[in-house]
Amino acid sequence: MEKLQALSLYAKFRKDLNYIEKELECSVDSASPIIRQASLHLLRAGGKRIRPIFVLLASEFGEFSLERVGKVAVALELVHMASLVHDDVIDNSNMRRGHQTVKAKWNNRIAMYTGDYMFAQALVSIADIHSPAVHQLLAKTMLEICEGEMIQIEHQRIVDQTLRDYLRRIKRKTALLLSSSCELGALVADADEKDVQRLSRFGYYAGMSFQITDDILDFTSTDEKLGKPAGSDLLNGHLTLPALYLKEDPTFQVYMKQAFNGQLTEQTRHEMLTYVRSSGAIKKAEAMSDLYLEKARRELAALPDEKAKTAFMQIADFIGRRNY
Amino acid sequence: MEKLQALSLYAKFRKDLNYIEKELECSVDSASPIIRQASLHLLRAGGKRIRPIFVLLASEFGEFSLERVGKVAVALELVHMASLVHDDVIDNSNMRRGHQTVKAKWNNRIAMYTGDYMFAQALVSIADIHSPAVHQLLAKTMLEICEGEMIQIEHQRIVDQTLRDYLRRIKRKTALLLSSSCELGALVADADEKDVQRLSRFGYYAGMSFQITDDILDFTSTDEKLGKPAGSDLLNGHLTLPALYLKEDPTFQVYMKQAFNGQLTEQTRHEMLTYVRSSGAIKKAEAMSDLYLEKARRELAALPDEKAKTAFMQIADFIGRRNY
Numbered sequence: 001m002e003k004l005q006a007l008s009l010y011a012k013f014r015k016d017l018n019y020i021e022k023e024l025e026c027s028v029d030s031a032s033p034i035i036r037q038a039s040l041h042l043l044r045a046g047g048k049r050i051r052p053i054f055v056l057l058a059s060e061f062g063e064f065s066l067e068r069v070g071k072v073a074v075a076l077e078l079v080h081m082a083s084l085v086h087d088d089v090i091d092n093s094n095m096r097r098g099h100q101t102v103k104a105k106w107n108n109r110i111a112m113y114t115g116d117y118m119f120a121q122a123l124v125s126i127a128d129i130h131s132p133a134v135h136q137l138l139a140k141t142m143l144e145i146c147e148g149e150m151i152q153i154e155h156q157r158i159v160d161q162t163l164r165d166y167l168r169r170i171k172r173k174t175a176l177l178l179s180s181s182c183e184l185g186a187l188v189a190d191a192d193e194k195d196v197q198r199l200s201r202f203g204y205y206a207g208m209s210f211q212i213t214d215d216i217l218d219f220t221s222t223d224e225k226l227g228k229p230a231g232s233d234l235l236n237g238h239l240t241l242p243a244l245y246l247k248e249d250p251t252f253q254v255y256m257k258q259a260f261n262g263q264l265t266e267q268t269r270h271e272m273l274t275y276v277r278s279s280g281a282i283k284k285a286e287a288m289s290d291l292y293l294e295k296a297r298r299e300l301a302a303l304p305d306e307k308a309k310t311a312f313m314q315i316a317d318f319i320g321r322r323n324y
Numbered sequence: 325m326e327k328l329q330a331l332s333l334y335a336k337f338r339k340d341l342n343y344i345e346k347e348l349e350c351s352v353d354s355a356s357p358i359i360r361q362a363s364l365h366l367l368r369a370g371g372k373r374i375r376p377i378f379v380l381l382a383s384e385f386g387e388f389s390l391e392r393v394g395k396v397a398v399a400l401e402l403v404h405m406a407s408l409v410h411d412d413v414i415d416n417s418n419m420r421r422g423h424q425t426v427k428a429k430w431n432n433r434i435a436m437y438t439g440d441y442m443f444a445q446a447l448v449s450i451a452d453i454h455s456p457a458v459h460q461l462l463a464k465t466m467l468e469i470c471e472g473e474m475i476q477i478e479h480q481r482i483v484d485q486t487l488r489d490y491l492r493r494i495k496r497k498t499a500l501l502l503s504s505s506c507e508l509g510a511l512v513a514d515a516d517e518k519d520v521q522r523l524s525r526f527g528y529y530a531g532m533s534f535q536i537t538d539d540i541l542d543f544t545s546t547d548e549k550l551g552k553p554a555g556s557d558l559l560n561g562h563l564t565l566p567a568l569y570l571k572e573d574p575t576f577q578v579y580m581k582q583a584f585n586g587q588l589t590e591q592t593r594h595e596m597l598t599y600v601r602s603s604g605a606i607k608k609a610e611a612m613s614d615l616y617l618e619k620a621r622r623e624l625a626a627l628p629d630e631k632a633k634t635a636f637m638q639i640a641d642f643i644g645r646r647n648y
């Protein structure tokens with residue numbers, strides 16, 4: 001299994017990422033011991049820090065200042081974490097990345113306020129950046145993430161969905177925050193306006209590909225690698241791309257109905273996973289992911305020849321072949 | 325019953341408040357129909373718009389611009405509403421101000437994301453104000469409100485509390501947002517720095533008095549006027565000032581224990597209310613409220629002689645004698 005963290009770009013940014021990690025830990029040093037503990041638990045459960053990496057890389061297309069770029073990176077990671085902790089309440093999830101969720105280790109109330117606190121800390125982090133564009137973009141991103149989460153609830157257990165519904169959902173769920181990470185990194189570094197827009201589109205396309213791969217892995221990976229039961233998306237009533245491609249298939253429809261009614265046993269869950277893996281749906285979903293990846297690569301190609309370009313290409317390649 | 329809305333200052337600001345009301349409604353025009361409906365339900369359930377009023381008044385000590393001031397007023401009211409909708413989830417409240425809560429009319433999930441959405445909209449509202457001080461203050465206020473709510477949970481059903489614990493809790497719960505409303509209103513209007521600080525302190529003291537009065541009314545008012553059962557605070561495990569003064573009283577201790585265990589019947593609730601009303605605790609709490617009000621008035625006295633000063637004095641007087 002190859003880890004994103006093993007890519008050479010993580011070594012390159014080790015020092016900057018350590019700085020951001022420290023800033024993240026400082027930012028959750030709350031007056032409330034429970035908020036502090038729950039936030040640290042969440043931070044230390046890891047995560048790929050892909051948003052900070054995107055911010056750092058994008059900022060290299062302008063004038064890099066770790067202090068300014070760090071503030072934006074911290075804000076984006078906090079917004080991401082806040083949305084995760086609120087999601088776990090909604091999905092009633094007890095495990096994430098192989099660790100107990102805040103709602104499981106503490107409770108729903110604490111998960112809610114920990115999320116609120118992290119949202120607020122995100123603002124504190126960027127408060128003294130003198131750029132309305134930065135504030136507007138972060139605010140708009142947070143807004144659309146909320147709407148995305150709400151739309152995800154509205155779509156839950158609804159079979160009558162189109163590909164367009166799915167793509168709009170993952171746009172708000174994932175692609176937007178990666179797009180904003182690139183755009184904000186480039187913005188605070190005063191990069192050329194055209195490059196800011198290219199980087200924004202790169203983040204969006206890479207994010208779409210990334211989420212589709214995530215949704216595929218939820219069917220094809222193991223419980224151990226996922227840190228939660230494979231097939232969780234379907235069990236939670238989320239119709240992701242592979243499921244969407246199979247929704248007219250009579251055999252799959254039986255599994256889907258059982259999953260949506262909470263009647264999928266451990267044995268039928270494994271049968272369902274075998275069925276999906278051997279169907280054409282995975283290949284079709286992979287093709288869709290590749291399509292977005294190709295678009296992402298095309299945006300990169302048009303960017304000036306900075307070192308960050310090679311690193312972004314490396315990430316794009318990784319997204320295209322990751323298996324966890 | 326005298327209504328805050330009947331004060332002449334509401335007539336004076338009718339046009340500005342209507343503008344803010346419209347901006348509030350525009351701000352919740354979400355792509356998600358449920359978010360839109362839930363937010364409008366919340367907005368239209370009313371409220372005294374005391375934060376916008378404080379912003380408007382404070383801004384009169386500088387150079388008033390409805391557009392700038394309106395953005396801050398909308399942001400503060402949205403933060404307030406977001407915290408209410410999240411509080412209702414925590415307190416499991418079905419009624420507020422005589423209307424169904426979002427969590428009761430819809431559910432906890434929707435209440436959570438509606439709150440998140442309103443937080444995000446608050447940021448959108450102030451994003452293009454070029455003032456790090458404004459962003460820092462709003463961010464810090466949101467942070468402390470979250471911490472206050474968490475501390476309120478940590479203190480829930482805990483009898484071993486001091487007056488200082490209570491005062492710190494209501495500071496974060498209410499006084500801080502009113503203090504920030506005054507400070508932000510004065511800040512965006514570029515008021516004199518000394519006046520900004522005086523207004524900030526006025527808002528803080530008035531807020532403390534306001535919340536103590538609120539906590540008294542929860543015991544002394546009627547279910548009808550409150551729009552929820554009198555004694556709700558105690559039923560929810562919150563030890564407010566009158567209860568704190570009575571916590572060593574053996575008769576009250578029995579009621580308190582029943583309330584904290586969810587065993588207070590309708591009859592004993594009424595007995596408890598009669599007992600508290602006839603005790604000295606209400607008078608003692610009123611004296612504490614008056615003390616803060618006097619401090620608030622002293623801050624006003626030191627302010628320059630603007631028309632807003634008379635209006636603020638009117639509010640202070642109202643807070644001192646309101647009975648709903």
